Amino acid sequence: MSFNGSPGGFTARSAWSINKSTERRITVGQKLLKVYTLAKAEGGVTMQMRLAMKTGIAAPSAETAPDSPENIQKFKAAFKEITGKDAPIN
Numbered sequence: 001m002s003f004n005g006s007p008g009g010f011t012a013r014s015a016w017s018i019n020k021s022t023e024r025r026i027t028v029g030q031k032l033l034k035v036y037t038l039a040k041a042e043g044g045v046t047m048q049m050r051l052a053m054k055t056g057i058a059a060p061s062a063e064t065a066p067d068s069p070e071n072i073q074k075f076k077a078a079f080k081e082i083t084g085k086d087a088p089i090n
Contacts (some may be wrong), residue, residue: 030067032071032072032075033062035076036048036062042082054082055078
């Protein structure tokens with residue numbers, strides 16, 4: 001099914017693909033970025049750099065890294081070690 005009538009036009013399938021990729025972009029890295037925001041509030045850029053060193057994932061990469069259970073646990077443990085506080089993420 002083509003929306004503009006041309007053979008290479010925008011199809012229902014491509015609309016679904018765009019929707020799914022947008023959905024993924026919204027959910028990937030959200031929790032990891034939240035930990036970076038919390039780290040910055042606790043100690044500025046220095047705290048963010050320490051978090052990056054402990055996790056192996058820099059802030060720009062956290063945006064596209066998956067919010068996998070392993071990554072979340074790694075960030076929670078690093079945040080606790082650096083700040084002495086629990087990171088309020090699941």
